Amino acid sequence: MNTDTILANPGARLGLLLLLVTIAVPAQAAQYYLSVLNGSGGGSYEASATVHIAANPYESTDPDTSSSEPADPDAPLRVFDRWIGNTEVLEDPYASRTTLIMPQADVTVTARYEDAPRWLAPHVIYYVPSSHIGVVFLFHGHLGSAEGIFSGPEGRSLVNDLFTRGYAVVAPDCYDRVMRKWDTDSPADSNVDMLRVAALWNELIDRGEISALDPIYFVGASNGGLFTAHLSQQAPAAFGFNVVAQAIYVHPADPEAMLTTTVPTFYALAENDEVVDNSRAVTYFGDLLDRGVPAQLYMHKAEPVYPDRFWGIELVTQSGSHAIYDSLVAAGFVEHDGYLSSEAFNDVDSDGEADWMGAVPDEYLPVIADIGDLLEASYAGHKFFRNANNKVLDFFDNPVPVLELVPVIDGVSPTSGIAGKVVTITGSNLVGIHSVTFNGVAAEFDMSKETTLYAIVPPDASSGPIVVSNDSGDAESPMVFEVPAAPSIDAYAPTAGPVGTEVTITGTGFTGTSIVRFGTVDATYVVDSDTQIRAVVPAGAYTNKFGLLAPGGTAISNERFRVQ
Secondary structure: OOHHHHHHOHHHHHHHHHHHHHHHOOOOOOEEEEEEEOEEOOEEEEOOOEEEEEEOOOOOOOHHHOOOOOOOOOOOEEEEEEEEEOHHHEOOOOOOEEEEEOOOOOEEEEEEEEEEOOOOOOOEEEEOOOOOOOEEEEEOOOOOOHHHHHHOHHHHHHHHHHHHHOOEEEEEOOOOOOOOOOOOOOOHHHOHHHHHHHHHHHHHHHOOOOOOOOOEEEEEEOHHHHHHHHHHHHHHHHHOOOEEEEEEEOOOOOHHHHOOOOOOEEEEEEOOOOOOOHHHHHHHHHHHHHOOOOEEEEEEOOOOOOOOOOEOEOOOOHHHHHHHHHHHHHOOOEOOOOOEOOHHHHOEOOOOOEHHHHHOOHHHHHHHHHHHHHHHHHHOOOOOOOOOHHHHHHHHHOOOOOOOOOOEEEEEEOOEOOOOOEEEEEEEOOOOOOEEEEOOEEOOEEEEEOOEEEEEOOOOOOOEOEEEEEOOEEEEOOOOEEOOOOOEEEEEEOOEEOOOOEEEEEEEOOOOOOEEEEOOEEOEEEEEEOOEEEEEOOOOOOOEOEEEEEOOEEEEOOOOEEEO
16 A cells, blocks of 8 residues: 555545554553562562562561671571461462462562571581470481581571471481481491480480470481481381481482381472482382371472572672572573573583582672572472471371372373283372273272383273373373274174185174184184184084184184084
8 A cells, every 4th residue: 555545545544543553552461469578579460470479588677788697696586487468379378488379459468587596506406495396307418417407598498497386406417527428228226327316315305405205207308318217217116216207308218218117208309300219209109108108299390590589698688699690690591481491500510510600709609509509499409498398397297198199191001902901001100099990990900110000901891091090180091092892703604615615704803813713723714804704614624613813802603614
């Protein structure tokens, strides 16, 4: 369309104007305001948007000058307790970092804080409130320490949560301070680490700090998780105390302990953990459920990094946290959606250091380990993480089984068979399975591990999907399992003849027939269709019934074929 045509045609000018107006004024989705007091994540959002919020690490009028300990040595720490306000929209109002689905309304939430004790760091760190509901032993991971639990941002979060729940906390160092690993091989009577834990328990009783009747709980991460499993199993017989429940982080433990233990167990795993085999933990978890041992399993998912993520590390101010975050973004280690790139943890330089370390401003290199802990937790790698804290403590308060793993079927072998055929089903999360059906018909089955189970094709089964079910949901096979129809011989002609006679057999279920036999002598034959076979009376045949073998079973004629 040229300009002269538009000027000469008012209708065209009006149409163009309406088009321009339509383009210039797009529809706007309704926005609602999230107010986060003492925390991050506030702003305007559309309804149903998923929003991540985080509490400030300190309750201070001047947060940029705060450190992990108040300047006044007589002042207590102020630690996050819970969110208050419109908490009904929060996924977990007791977690310092949580999410919400934005409703069609403005929302206000506020982070609330409580006093916490000032921790010291000898070889054994412990704190026992005058009134406590139980004693929790914390066992650090390989190359870790008790001090690291209390000083690291993720471990300190658990300590704070234990305090607010009313638990006493005891965190010993392992005996081997060179490799800094717990002894997970020696039996209790010669295991120096187990003997030291028992001695510490008795010493605290002698001092009057705790009572012999206090409930005991164990929490261990990585190598400390493996030690937890062995100690909890051997402690009753070796040392005379029982463990009410245990939490094992980022480690499956081993079959020696887990396939026989009766201790209620919480598994806390990380989805991107490349150090241990999570599937083993899922298998042991399924065995616990099968044996009636209360168990839960939490799989930590990767989460986005945000500007205040590092605020709370010793010497890192709020503005410093922003500087670290901006440097990681500029170096390409944070994706556009806020999640860490896999290269941030999989790529290392010639000195064996992760590439992301080179992006951190030099002034924060003294706390590079703490920065790494937070990044690893965000990436869901092989590190202790705080996200399961409240689930673990709820489990300690009430150790009941909870299954949150929906099964998945990846494959079936074979993909066809008749009643009685054993079928191998492979996939993931095949734990706590209470039923297997073939096109709706229940089958007998046996679970091998979390990736494999075996089922027997039941009588009366027909072609259709295989479905496995547990308390969390159902999984349907990606392919139809074929159950061949049983063959039947309805008629044949002629009904008599000499050797060499071609006999036409009619019926059903003939596809895939592998044998046609006159009496005891095999015949040559051609399968014309599922309903017709042409067979030749073989040499040596005699007057008798004849039969055939097809995938769906066998079929035998009602009358004898007379060999003349």
